[in-house]
Amino acid sequence: MSLVRVSWRIVVALSSLVLLAACDRDPAEAAARPPNMLLRGNGPEPESLDPQKARQDSSLNILRDVYEGLTALDARAEPIPAAARSWDISPDGLQYRFQLQPGLKWSNGEALTASDFVTALKRLVDPKTAAPYAQMLEPVVNASAIVRGELPMNTLGATALDDRSLEITLTHPAPYLLGVLAHPATFPIYTRALTDSALVTNGAYRLREWRAGSYVQLERNEHYWNANAVAIPLVRYEPTQDPATELRRFRAGELDITYTIPGQQTLWIEEHLRTQLQIEPQLGVYYYGFNLRAPPFANQREVREALSLVIERDRLAAQVTRSHEQPACSWVPPGVTNYSPQPLSSCVGTHVERVARASRLYADAGYSRDRPLEVQLRYPVGDLHNRLAVVIAAMWKDALGVRTTLRAEEPRALNQAVAAGIDVQIFRASWIADYNDAWSFLQLAQSDFGVNLTGYDRAEFDSCLARAAAANDPQVRRAELERAERLLLADHALVPLYFYVSKHLVSPRVQGFASNALNVQYSRQLKLVSGESQQ
DSSP states (O other), X not given: OEEOOSOHHHHHHHHTTOOOOOOXXXXXXXXXXXXXXXXXXXXXXXXXXXXXXOOSHHHHHHHHHHOOOSEEEXXXXXXXXXXXXXXXXOTTSOEEEXXXXXXXXXXXXXXXXXXXXHHHHHHHHOTTTOOTTGGGGTTBTTHHHHHTTSSOGGGSSEEEEETXXXXXXXXXXXXXXXXXXXXXXXXXXXXXXXXXXXXXXXXXXXXXXXXXXXXXXXXEOTTSTTGGGOOOSEEEEEOOSOHHHHHHHHHTTSOSBOSOOOGGGHHHHHHHSGGGEEEEEEEEEEEEEEOTTXXXXXXXXHHHHHHHHTOOHHHIIIIIIOSSOEEOOSSSOTTOTTOOOOOOGGGSSOHHHHHHHHHHHHHHTXXXXXXXXXXXXEEESSHHHHHHHHHHHHHHHHHHOOEEEEEEEOHHHHHHHHHHTOSOSEEEEEEEOSXXXXXXXXXXXXXXXXXXXXXXXXXXXHHHHHHHHXXXXXXXXXXXXXXXXXXXXXXXXXXXXXXXEEEEEBOTTEEOOOOOTTOOOOGGGOEEOOHHHHO
């Protein structure tokens, strides 16, 4: 822990001195790998390859290669047929009937049927699974009651009609359902593999080897229904926690695609590797949450607003993250289909005007420089998280006199503490859309949602979501969702800081890589070309 006593301007100046480290790996190491193997950087070590239990990007990326859902996402992140070749939707939007591709098989050659998809959906909502994405199926008949333990999982509104068709029944229209069914949490499950040591999957690839801390290697699945269209036979996902290390490995030819890039080296990358850099706005937000269940932020909207007002979001993006992130002046990011993000009042007016308003709110709550607010900010270990925390804490101190204790910790411990609300006042979190719809962001603040980390609970907000869920008219639904966002932002339950962009370096030998708003790229869509073909 440390108490912040330094001006944020000094911190920004110091952070700009980070220099690009030289490549120190032997290029011969890269030459040793098979030329037909795709090497993908993948961030942290994957925590699980169980589709109903995995949560982190590093797991979901691999799961999209080794499994396949009823739908997939195209290059624009729009849902397209996958294991389901077609579907029909009832006029009221409450029934979806799917027809599977003919001859679907598991990676061990056994037949895959519609009941395998239904089994997975039931397992997802079963409380015994403790699935982090269980509430994605909230629109499905009885899903919420099953998650709460009030009904048995066999009452879920999902039925296999025969081996090649299934039906999903909803309690209310959910225009985003096809996008949900492209998420790994809904992927089919080979039930016997839950106890077997071998992972049996249905995707374009199958697991060949998982060497913990080193790599996860995949090979083309000969039983995949569209195996002839899979161009790359071998894929290796390599965990790399440090973006600077990942950059060095890419420059040495040890990676074909990076998970991200180091923000402080963006300018150098743009100058020297511009043709290999792909940056795209992503539907995700980096934010600070307040614990609304306990002092000093329970029933203290004015204090929460004051802290939000004095944060200079444009400077965070320009001088700290420095990788084309956009300041977050709404909760729902720009680019969401059929939606207009609602403005955050903390972004209105000049900085001087915002500080003046914050000072009045701070004083009205009984705080001053002689009697400052003392808070603890908890965030994950990591260079960017630390720099942002130091700078924001310094902004609070400069503008209001707030004394902030910083506490960096391992992500797992932080997540457990935030979920339990133990010794938490302000915490860093993020939310990445699972599908392209405003509901994916607004549901996060629903009072009974499983990952409502702040404890936000406002009946009027919940009512807006309920009316939006029941609406068959897209414009009525949109109006209710936009009203819900305005309520959430007016209550300052959380502090949006910036919107994500996906940032990848892609080798010239990789063809078919397309950045999109959900940052999803399947290895089966890619090709490797020889050095001559790159010219």
